[in-house]
Amino acid sequence: MIHKINRVPQWIIGLFGSALIIGLLTFILKIVESSLQIQLIALIFLLPVLGCTVLWGLTSGIIAGFLSFLAFNYFFIQPFFTLNVHSTLDLITLFVFLVVAVVVSQLIGQARQAERVAKKREWEALRLYEMNSSLAGLTDVPAILQTAARELIDSFPFHQVVLIADGEPESKPVVYQLPRDNRLEEPCDLELSMFTERKSEGKIRLWFNQKDLSLEETRLLAAYSKQAALAIERAHLFKQEQLARVLEESDRIKTSLLNSVSHELRTPLAVIKASSSSLRGGAVDWGSAARQELVETIDEEADALNLLVGNLLDMSRIEAGALKPTKRWNSILEIIRGVEQKMRSQLDQHTVQYEVPADFPLVPTDYVLLEQVFVNLFSNSIKYAPTATPIRITITVDGENALISLVNQSPHVPEEHLDHIFDKFFRITEADKVTGTGLGLSICKGIIEAHDGRIWAENIPDGFAFRLTLPLTLKGERPRIPEEPADE
């Protein structure tokens, strides 16, 4: 594995280890020498060679081979206690022993080496896999850097890791450091770039003790940095894809908006054009009742156009998330009554009844936006409720909220559609039968939600109800009312 402390080289351990084992073996064999043949002793001397190779690797095996050869020659081949050899047979035995010792230690050593490399590779692969799977689900750059830094600290003997991801154009780079406490002194010991096939995604800066990283460590580090680079690139691509999807969606909305709106814009324009051109062309007498009628029509249709353009503007603001209500303390009743006054001529078929406690508190709302909500709710009622039916407004306190209900006698909406009537362009009836863009209720929803309120619809036994809630507090506070000095 990768070691955290500097150690004695492998071959020195091998040298001392094999010297010890062979010394011990020589001592034992010397005691029982008389009962053994020289060839058997040679065979027994092969054992420490095998053992050392298995224990400490190829170099130690070869060292053990030579040590065994020397011990065998010195202690067991006549003349004893010299390295001289007298008999030809002994010379052959010695030679065969040396060859076998070297070859065997070579073979075992290679096998061991291969196994160790395989183990190391397996470990690297495992670490890489771990890093990969912990990066897999991440789509934001800071989290990626954090995970990568943690993996680097866990797998390498680094003191400090700093990862710097280049931001997207015009945004700042993201920096993550582990351990979090103060930065070690510059310069760092190693800096490498996080590269993908396309470009550099950032830098890794490392502080560590060792002079150099081993070959394996360098290779693993390169793989880590590549993984991190790919993850960062993926995060960037993910973001772009999301953006593209939003654009696509808003494009789709715009298309249906255009389809719906061009009809609605043309109708009042057609009426205005027809009326104004007939006035201009002298088709009607100046001063006649018909002329007055045409002039009124132009005026009304211009108002209708203005309302439509206002709704479109609100819609695009809601869509862009740019609808920011200016909340001030307002009387809901005053707002609704104001709208009723403005729409009096359109509401001529309906009476509006109010049920509001006399001391109902002020509610933090945007006056103009809330007007728009009730303009849309009233015009919805005018469209769908039968003529000469009342519209009832009730305002009550419901816990921390004001609960406002608008009840009219419109026909029931199938339960499964109740939530959808606040969606853009949603219509239950066919578009030809009722005028409008299908925007009104979705604008109400957008405005009420921008006030942190809720709006919904209910079928009730005696009609149809729009209900909406609005928080009664602004930044957790109720309105302050000054003390009035006593009446004189």
Add this chain to the structure above:
Amino acid sequence: MNKDPLILLIDDEPQILRALKTILGAAHFRVLSAMTGEEGLALAATQSPDVIVLDLTLPDLDGIRVCEQIREWSSTPIIVLSVRDGERDKVAALDNGADDYLTKPFNIEELLARIRVALRHSAQSIGNKETVIKAGALEIDLARHQVTLNGEEIRLTATEFKLLSYLAAHPDRVLTHQAILSHVWGFEESDHIEYLRVFIGQLRHKVEQDPDNPRILITDPGVGYRFRIVE
């Protein structure tokens, strides 16, 4: 010689200028027009118009800056034209010297009425101010601190009277929440719009025929209040 009043129109939309010139001309006003802020400022300085009608969106200068600059040397009434939802702009214009505003698209009767009010107002500021203000059945005697409705005296608290008399002293003109609050309660209270909601509500119950459908104390959404002299 009694000449017709001179109106200066500052607006970058040629269609609006064309329509307004025709209508104002027909209503016996003399009309001058400018399509940029700089041009407007130059005409305001050299021609001394009686009323300035100013669009807030101009190609070169912000309309609010034009307001400010005119106010440095002139008290000519300024009526601001703005688009819907520009409450912030309206309030900024009013706080920077504009006298009134209208939202586009506007009713021409409304514009003519506002111009007349502005002319009356500038004539008044030269002459002596009226101390008795009448709005329908309501009569306010500013000097004697007396308010009557249909000839009967109404009892108002000190704050209510201060509020009512401030509004009545500027008839048919919009006063911003902040202006009213700092006048009645002092500058440091000028954020507390809730005071206004409560006291205007109380006043409406005392001076309006139908407090739920006010005809005199009119709310100007998001901007302020207007004391309307019912004609």
